[in-house]
Amino acid sequence: MSDQEVMITMKDVNKWYGDFHVLKDVNLNIKKGEKVVICGPSGSGKSTTIRCLNHLEKFQEGSININGTELIEDVKVVRHIRSQVGMVFQHFNLFPHLSVLENLLIAPTWVHKKPRKEAIETAMYYLERVKIAEQAHKYPNQLSGGQQQRVAIARCLCINPEIMLFDEPTSALDPEMVSEVLDVMVELADEGITMICVTHEMGFAKKVADRVVFMDAGQVIEENEPNEFFDNPQSDRLKLFLEQILSH
Amino acid sequence: MATYTMKEAKPAPTTNKGVVFWLRENLFPDVKNTLLTLAGLYILYAIIPPLLNWMIFDATWTGSKDEVVNSGARWIFIVEKFDQFMYGFYPEALHWRPNLVGILSLVLIFGFKYIGSVKLKIATIILFPIICFVLISGGWFGLEVVETEKWGGLMLTILVAAVGIVASFPIGVVLALGRQSNMPILRTLCIGFIEFVRGVPLITILFMASVLLPLFFHDGIEFNKLLRALIGITLFQAAYIAEVIRGGLQAIPKGQYEASEALGLTYWQGMILIILPQALKISIPNLVGSFISLFKDTTLVLIIGLFDILAMVTLTNSDTNWLGYEVEGYVFVTLIYWVCCFSMSQYSKSIERKFNTEH
Numbered sequence: 001m002s003d004q005e006v007m008i009t010m011k012d013v014n015k016w017y018g019d020f021h022v023l024k025d026v027n028l029n030i031k032k033g034e035k036v037v038i039c040g041p042s043g044s045g046k047s048t049t050i051r052c053l054n055h056l057e058k059f060q061e062g063s064i065n066i067n068g069t070e071l072i073e074d075v076k077v078v079r080h081i082r083s084q085v086g087m088v089f090q091h092f093n094l095f096p097h098l099s100v101l102e103n104l105l106i107a108p109t110w111v112h113k114k115p116r117k118e119a120i121e122t123a124m125y126y127l128e129r130v131k132i133a134e135q136a137h138k139y140p141n142q143l144s145g146g147q148q149q150r151v152a153i154a155r156c157l158c159i160n161p162e163i164m165l166f167d168e169p170t171s172a173l174d175p176e177m178v179s180e181v182l183d184v185m186v187e188l189a190d191e192g193i194t195m196i197c198v199t200h201e202m203g204f205a206k207k208v209a210d211r212v213v214f215m216d217a218g219q220v221i222e223e224n225e226p227n228e229f230f231d232n233p234q235s236d237r238l239k240l241f242l243e244q245i246l247s248h
Numbered sequence: 249m250a251t252y253t254m255k256e257a258k259p260a261p262t263t264n265k266g267v268v269f270w271l272r273e274n275l276f277p278d279v280k281n282t283l284l285t286l287a288g289l290y291i292l293y294a295i296i297p298p299l300l301n302w303m304i305f306d307a308t309w310t311g312s313k314d315e316v317v318n319s320g321a322r323w324i325f326i327v328e329k330f331d332q333f334m335y336g337f338y339p340e341a342l343h344w345r346p347n348l349v350g351i352l353s354l355v356l357i358f359g360f361k362y363i364g365s366v367k368l369k370i371a372t373i374i375l376f377p378i379i380c381f382v383l384i385s386g387g388w389f390g391l392e393v394v395e396t397e398k399w400g401g402l403m404l405t406i407l408v409a410a411v412g413i414v415a416s417f418p419i420g421v422v423l424a425l426g427r428q429s430n431m432p433i434l435r436t437l438c439i440g441f442i443e444f445v446r447g448v449p450l451i452t453i454l455f456m457a458s459v460l461l462p463l464f465f466h467d468g469i470e471f472n473k474l475l476r477a478l479i480g481i482t483l484f485q486a487a488y489i490a491e492v493i494r495g496g497l498q499a500i501p502k503g504q505y506e507a508s509e510a511l512g513l514t515y516w517q518g519m520i521l522i523i524l525p526q527a528l529k530i531s532i533p534n535l536v537g538s539f540i541s542l543f544k545d546t547t548l549v550l551i552i553g554l555f556d557i558l559a560m561v562t563l564t565n566s567d568t569n570w571l572g573y574e575v576e577g578y579v580f581v582t583l584i585y586w587v588c589c590f591s592m593s594q595y596s597k598s599i600e601r602k603f604n605t606e607h
């Protein structure tokens with residue numbers, strides 16, 4: 001594996017909210033094209049970790065390198081990194097005052113300065129991909145949760161990112177809509193994009209992930225390839241966690 | 249084990265609702281409400297007929313003031329002084345200029361949404377005030393100059409309100425954003441300004457504008473009285489607009505800011521494309537409320553010697569030929585104010601409805 005290009009390096013990242021130590025020496029190395037699933041109990045710092053990667057959160061110690069660029073607090077650097085990183089949120093965060101299509105055009109036309117015509121073509125292509133092209137002129141709150149999340153994924157893909165971050169993309173969805181979103185994510189994964197996904201969907205992790213990372217209390221406790229991770233957990237905390245999520 | 253068949257949807261039950269039912273339900277449901285209803289009807293009976301008689305049936309509309317025989321309102325006063333109420337001392341031969349501005353404004357208000365391209369919209373917003381100013385004040389294109397001292401009446405009222413509304417809006421937006429900024433100095437300045445202005449009455453701001461502003465420009469420049477009032481009113485209104493918009497900004501979920509940041513939009517792109525359109529939309533009712541109170545507050549400019557419509561009424565009442573017509577004058581001004589404010593609130597409702605059906 002070492003001959004593969006490195007995409008993300010997090011080195012000894014520490015972060016505090018006031019006095020509260022949220023991330024404690026977090027280390028992560030992710031190669032180009034790798035799919036990583038992060039899981040762990042609520043409040044363990046999973047969201048904070050991936051939000052540091054596109055600078056939605058600042059960190060106080062350590063270093064982060066994204067695709068060869070050191071993440072520092074500089075407007076240009078942050079913009080450069082954000083132009084390569086797409087993020088899908090738990091609550092979709094579509095722009096309610098814009099139609100689905102306009103949601104997809106914002107970043108390509110304003111950030112990447114693409115001609116509108118070309119941006120529309122790309123947008124329609126990705127809407128097709130997430131099987132929602134016929135809704136292009138509707139407004140987000142006329143769509144179901146599953147449809148909205150697929151639009152949100154298409155919105156990220158329109159900037160042609162190297163990396164996709166997913167923060168519990170299915171946990172705000174009604175159960176019958178989870179699979180339509182996961183299907184889209186599986187398809188994406190097959191295409192070789194680098195993917196970090198916070199989720200508790202074990203089926204998805206087993207099918208797609210190259211590696212599963214377990215976080216607790218702001219630390220990475222254990223990481224392994226999925227089968228070993230689920231079948232042969234090493235730490236007591238992971239054993240307890242797996243028991244809890246599998247018991248229902 | 250039991251199985252159930254699917255049921256057909258039935259129409260909702262209809263209740264018998266006639267006029268009598270409505271009356272009994274809403275006006276006479278019990279003794280207490282019946283008494284209140286009767287009292288209300290009596291008050292209406294005591295007020296409405298005499299008012300209508302005075303205003304319409306017994307009123308005098310035409311003729312000369314010496315021939316009045318009816319006991320009602322003598323509207324001949326309004327007819328006689330109508331031009332002064334509308335235009336102040338603006339030369340009569342040039343009344344077509346403010347009239348044209350009025351017509352253009354109406355066309356713009358109702359036609360703006362039909363302008364297709366964004367560039368054309370922005371061009372209109374920038375050009376329109378310039379055209380209006382040139383038309384009213386003259387001095388270009390062979391138009392005769394009319395000094396601001398001659399501007400007055402409803403024209404001046406609307407002009408002061410319109411300038412106050414249009415100019416205060418961008419300043420208010422910037423103040424609201426500055427108040428939320430994480431740059432401490434900027435934030436402190438904005439909060440300081442907003443809280444200071446909100447803490448003093450408009451009238452003191454107008455006095456300060458008319459007394460203090462000339463001190464800053466003492467090298468002989470004659471600082472126009474109207475301009476001073478406009479600056480004072482704009483700054484005053486901006487502070488209130490800022491607070492209204494801040495309320496709207498606070499109602500926007502954090503996720504909207506995060507999504508626009510994550511997509512790589514700059515601060516200003518995110519604000520202009522994503523956050524402000526949503527924040528302004530929910531602020532419309534409060535913004536219009538604030539515009540309406542500004543419209544009414546503009547009448548305070550009479551304190552610093554400008555002749556708005558109310559000042560014109562007071563002035564014409566001191567005409568020795570027309571003594572004792574105060575009531576007619578003030579009722580007329582009241583109606584004018586009411587029509588203007590009511591139209592504004594109706595217009596805002598139509599904008600809200602448009603937004604609500606859009607998404």
Ligand SMILES: Nc1ncnc2c1ncn2[C@@H]1O[C@H](COP(=O)(O)OP(=O)(O)O)[C@@H](O)[C@H]1O
Pocket residue numbers: 017020022040041042043044045046047048049
């Ligand atoms: N803005 C914030 N201010 C203070 N504490 C926060 C903030 N955001 C998150 N936290 C705390 O940081 C911890 C980690 O949060 P998070 O990364 O969201 O956890 P997870 O995504 O694993 O559930 C939690 O204990 C949470 O309460």
Ligand SMILES: [Mg+2]
Pocket residue numbers: 046047048167168
């Ligand atoms: Mg989380």
